[in-house]
Amino acid sequence: MIAAPVTAADWLVVAPVLVPIVCGAILLMIRHNVRWHALVAVAALLAMAAANVALLTRVLGEGPVSMTMGSWLPPFGISFTVDALGAMFSLTASFVALACCAYSVLDIDVTGRRYGFYPFLLLMMAGVSGAFLTGDMFNLYVWFEVFLISSFGLLILGSEKPQIDGATKYAILNLVGTTLFLIATGYLYGTFGTLNMADLAARVGQADAAAPLTTLASLFLLAFCMKAAAFPVNFWLPASYHTPPVITGALFGGLLTKVGIYALLRTMLTIFAVERAELAGVIGWIAAATMLVGALGALAQSDIRRISGFLVISGVGVMLAGIALGTERGLSGTIFYAVHSMVSLSALYLLGGLMRQRGGSFSLHSLSGLYTASPFLTLLAMVISLAVAGLPPGSGLWPKVMLVKAALDGGAWPLAMAVLLSGFLATIALGRVFILAFWRTDTVAAGGRPADAPAQAAASRLGVATITLLALAMVGMGVMPEPFVRAATAAASGLIDTSAYVQAVFPPGGGQ
Amino acid sequence: MESVFAILVGLFFAAGIYLMLSRHIIRILLGVSLFGNAVNLLIFTNGRLMREIPPVIAEGLDVPAGAVANPLPQALILTAIVISFSFFAFLLVLAYRAYQEIGTDDTDGMRIAEPADDGLPPMGY
Numbered sequence: 001m002i003a004a005p006v007t008a009a010d011w012l013v014v015a016p017v018l019v020p021i022v023c024g025a026i027l028l029m030i031r032h033n034v035r036w037h038a039l040v041a042v043a044a045l046l047a048m049a050a051a052n053v054a055l056l057t058r059v060l061g062e063g064p065v066s067m068t069m070g071s072w073l074p075p076f077g078i079s080f081t082v083d084a085l086g087a088m089f090s091l092t093a094s095f096v097a098l099a100c101c102a103y104s105v106l107d108i109d110v111t112g113r114r115y116g117f118y119p120f121l122l123l124m125m126a127g128v129s130g131a132f133l134t135g136d137m138f139n140l141y142v143w144f145e146v147f148l149i150s151s152f153g154l155l156i157l158g159s160e161k162p163q164i165d166g167a168t169k170y171a172i173l174n175l176v177g178t179t180l181f182l183i184a185t186g187y188l189y190g191t192f193g194t195l196n197m198a199d200l201a202a203r204v205g206q207a208d209a210a211a212p213l214t215t216l217a218s219l220f221l222l223a224f225c226m227k228a229a230a231f232p233v234n235f236w237l238p239a240s241y242h243t244p245p246v247i248t249g250a251l252f253g254g255l256l257t258k259v260g261i262y263a264l265l266r267t268m269l270t271i272f273a274v275e276r277a278e279l280a281g282v283i284g285w286i287a288a289a290t291m292l293v294g295a296l297g298a299l300a301q302s303d304i305r306r307i308s309g310f311l312v313i314s315g316v317g318v319m320l321a322g323i324a325l326g327t328e329r330g331l332s333g334t335i336f337y338a339v340h341s342m343v344s345l346s347a348l349y350l351l352g353g354l355m356r357q358r359g360g361s362f363s364l365h366s367l368s369g370l371y372t373a374s375p376f377l378t379l380l381a382m383v384i385s386l387a388v389a390g391l392p393p394g395s396g397l398w399p400k401v402m403l404v405k406a407a408l409d410g411g412a413w414p415l416a417m418a419v420l421l422s423g424f425l426a427t428i429a430l431g432r433v434f435i436l437a438f439w440r441t442d443t444v445a446a447g448g449r450p451a452d453a454p455a456q457a458a459a460s461r462l463g464v465a466t467i468t469l470l471a472l473a474m475v476g477m478g479v480m481p482e483p484f485v486r487a488a489t490a491a492a493s494g495l496i497d498t499s500a501y502v503q504a505v506f507p508p509g510g511g512q
Numbered sequence: 513m514e515s516v517f518a519i520l521v522g523l524f525f526a527a528g529i530y531l532m533l534s535r536h537i538i539r540i541l542l543g544v545s546l547f548g549n550a551v552n553l554l555i556f557t558n559g560r561l562m563r564e565i566p567p568v569i570a571e572g573l574d575v576p577a578g579a580v581a582n583p584l585p586q587a588l589i590l591t592a593i594v595i596s597f598s599f600f601a602f603l604l605v606l607a608y609r610a611y612q613e614i615g616t617d618d619t620d621g622m623r624i625a626e627p628a629d630d631g632l633p634p635m636g637y
Contacts, residue, residue, distance in 0.1 A: 138588055145595045152602060161613050166625040168537065168610045175544055175599055176532070182551050182592060189588070190558030243625050302633035364633045435637055 006067060012058065013067040013080045015051035016090050016129040019044055024122035034113040038105045041118040045098040048125065052091035059087045060490060064504035066135060066198070074135075074505050075196035081135025083501050085335060085491035089262050090132040092339045095473070096254045096346045097125050103350055103466040104247045106459035112245075115157055121251070124150035131259050135505060137185050137195040140263060144178050144227070151256060154248045155240065166240030173236040177226030181263075184219035188271075191216065198505035200271045201498040217275035220267045221283070228260030228316045231290040237313060238297065242305035242362075246353030249305055253312045254346030258338050261319045268323055269331070269495040276326055284324035288418035290317030295425035302364045304352040304437070307429055308345065311388055314422050315341040318403065321415050325406050331492035333402030336484055340395040340477060344387045347470040351377075351384055354463045355437060367437035378438050380467050385430040387474040390423040395477035398485065517557040524550030537607045537617040544603070548596035552589045559585030 011018075023044035027037055059065055064083040068074050082090075101121065108117045127147025134140050155167045189195055191211045192203055207213060222233070229237040237257070241249050268276040268283075276283075294314025301307045315337070322334025352362060358374055359367040371378045387394025400419055407416035477484055494500060528550055531543025559582040567580040611617050614624055 138591070142591065142595070145599070149599065149602070152606075156606070159609070159613075162625040164606070164610045164613050164624075165622050168606055168622065169619075169625075171599075171603055171606060172537075172540060172544065175603065176547070179544070179547055179551055179596075183554060186551060186555035186558045186588075189555065189585070190560075239626055300632060302631065432633065436634060440637065 009058075010065070010067045012051060012055050013065055013082055013133065014069075016048050016055065016094065017080075017126050017133060019048045019051065020122040020126040020129065024119045024126060027119040027122065028116070031114070031116060031119065034110055037113050037118040038101075038108075041101050041122055042098070042105070044122055045094060045101050045125070048129070049091070049094040049098055052087065052094050052129075055082060056084070056087040056091050056487075059084050060487060063500045064494065066504040068505075075194045075199040078139050079135040079196060079198070079505050080133050081198060081501065081505055082133050083491065083494045083504075084487060085262070085265065085495060086132040088335065088339060088487055088491055089258065089342075090129050092342045093128050093132065093255050093258075094125065096342050096470075097121070097128075097251065099466050099470050100247055100251050100254075100346060100350070103250070103353075103463050106462050107245070107247055107353070112157055116153065117157055120150045120153040120157070123147075124154065124251070128255055128259055132262055135197050137188060137197060137200070137267075140266075141178065141182055141185055144181065144259070144263075147256070147259065148174055148178065151252060154251070155244050157244065157248070160243070162243040166243035169236050170240035173226065173233075177223055177233075180219060180223035180226065184216060184223055187212075187216050187219070196505065197266065197270055198498075198502045202502045202506070204271060204273070213272065214275045214278055217268065217272040217279060220272070221264070221279065224260045224264040224267070225286065225320075226260075228257045228264065228320075229313050230286055230316055230320055231293045231313075234290065234293065234313050234316075238306055238309040241309040241312070242303060246305065246349050246356070249308070250346040250349035250353075253308060253349050254342045257312055257316055258319075258342055261316065261323075261334070261338055264320075264323055265331070265334070265495060269326070270498050270501065273326075273496075276323070280324050280326060283320060284412060284415050287317050287320035287324050288415060290314070290320060291418050291422035292317070292425070295422040295429065298429040299425060299432075303362050304355060304364065304367075304433060305349065305362055307433065308348045308352060311348065311426055311429070312341075312345050314426055315345065315388075317422065318400065318419055321403050321407065321419060324415065325403075325410050325412060327406050327410060328489065328492045328496055329402055329409070330406035331495055332485065332488035333399045333406055335491050336402065336481075336488040337396070337399035339484065339488070340387070340399055340474070343470055343473050343477075344384060344395060347384045347467055347474065348388055350463065350467050350470070351381055354460065354467065355381075357460050357463070359437065364433065364436045368440040371438040372441065377464065380464070380471050381434060381438060383471045383475060384467070385434055387471075387478065389427040389430055391427065393475055393478045395474040395481075396423075397478055398481040399488075402485070513561045514557055517553065517561065521550050521554045521557060524553060535619050537610065537619065540619075541600070541603055541607055545596075545600050548592070548600070552592055552596075555588050555592070556585050 066079050066081040068077040068079045070077050124147045127143045130143035152171050156163050226233040241252055291314050294310045297310035298307045319334045319337050322330040356362050387396050390396035390400045404416045404419050528543045528547035531539045562581040565580045567583045569576050
């Protein structure tokens with residue numbers, strides 16, 4: 001047992017989870033005072049982002065930090081263990097959620113608030129941060145369920161027919177996916193007798209030689225690919241992400257698939273490094289197929305939200321490429337790309353919302369003349385499109401450069417080709433959106449634009465401000481990539497060499 | 513003992529997956545429920561089965577004297593049961609709402625979010 005109380009500095013490890021849970025609970029208590037909701041949510045997300053900044057600074061300076069709850073020494077107590085990977089993802093997630101929350105302040109109406117948009121948002125963020133920060137496999141499963149149930153709530157808010165239809169498929173398939181995760185966790189416990197990730201990382205070599213570890217790794221691969229929407233288990237994503245309000249789509253498209261990628265990185269590198277090398281070929285083909293299916297799907301859509309959905313899938317394929325390669329450069333490319341993808345795909349969804357406000361539709365058939373209507377929005381659209389497609393000066397360029405370089409170094413030229421080809425197809429898909437919606441001037445929408453009510457004009461200004469912030473972040477990552485590359489490399493080397501991660505949980509000499 | 517349970521778990525999985533392959537939402541949900549219970553049994557079996565030796569540490573000792581039943585799988589299963597039960601309840605309500613709104617529980621007929629006649633984007637500029 002641990003006798004000494006947890007030091008104040010170590011509470012930082014759980015702060016990004018604690019703050020949104022407590023604030024979400026407060027919002028549930030005051031759910032009839034809808035005036036306070038947005039204020040509390042923005043304050044909570046600001047506090048969460050601040051805690052994440054402090055946490056990342058500390059982790060980059062001192063290496064992984066761990067906190068074990070309930071006075072039980074690990075591996076018996078549940079540990080929260082944060083390394084550079086978890087802290088980076090958690091910080092980016094809270095930044096994106098803050099931007100989405102700012103966008104939502106004037107976008108979510110009173111009915112949406114009364115039905116609990118903000119409590120769901122905060123509880124989902126608690127689940128997402130918990131998944132990024134926890135150091136225990138079963139605890140990871142619990143955080144998956146926390147953000148899943150909150151995301152169900154967000155998805156059906158409004159109860160339109162398409163939402164109910166999309167949510168049914170989303171809910172069933174994600175539940176099956178997490179159940180597969182639980183099956184794999186059960187076998188993991190049966191094999192190693194522990195679920196603490198650091199303990200597992202330390203014991204990988206000691207498993208019974210007859211233990212079916214590759215099968216187990218494949219089960220984890222399937223479960224997390226389902227969560228990340230990788231081919232061939234990706235069909236739930238484009239069926240559901242375009243149905244809720246764009247703000248929900250932005251949160252889901254930006255954050256939730258990356259939790260799947262994070263979990264894959266954690267299990268495949270920290271625990272199943274040997275089995276990952278055996279499965280590398282399979283993961284590589286999955287990655288290439290996911291990239292191309294996503295990009296080709298985006299080409300065939302006329303609804304801009306569905307185009308965004310398919311581009312999310314394409315990005316998941318790019319991230320899987322680094323996991324297939326497994327080298328330090330490949331993994332840091334994946335990690336950097338995940339950070340970029342959280343920011344840029346949320347921005348893409350929000351951009352769709354603004355295009356709808358200005359142009360009156362989500363369909364490429366009727367959107368037109370937005371360049372005349374709003375030159376600044378056109379500029380933002382261009383920055384976001386370049387970033388998502390992976391062209392300079394956007395943030396997508398450098399991680400793709402790293403991944404292509406890593407693939408060529410490893411002799412995996414089909415993978416490098418797939419990354420480049422999917423980027424090319426995404427450029428065509430987004431370029432067409434740009435030409436049709438912004439440059440075309442002929443069709444109905446130019447005259448049929450809805451008159452701007454004052455409230456809508458304010459909402460639109462706030463939306464533009466939010467997207468400007470996200471676009472600045474993207475250009476910043478694209479123009480000054482060094483700090484991000486350095487942090488991603490630190491995260492990747494922490495995944496490959498797990499000794500620091502293990503030592504954070506089990507200090508040499510017993511500790512505590 | 514474990515092998516008998518392993519076969520039982522396999523039967524649960526088979527029945528659950530068979531039901532989930534159906535086109536009807538209600539059968540899929542029953543399959544999901546069976547699937548969840550199969551996992552609970554699986555975790556229980558994975559903790560190794562040991563009868564009638566409670567994991568209680570006698571007074572004056574720090575560790576149990578001999579082999580005892582493993583209490584941890586029960587904690588894991590309890591958590592999983594609570595979660596899967598609440599999800600199942602939510603999914604039942606959702607499926608019922610979907611049936612009310614869309615008028616069918618046949619997944620082939622549920623094409624509201626992705627209409628079959630959702631045409632191609634404009635081909636010219």
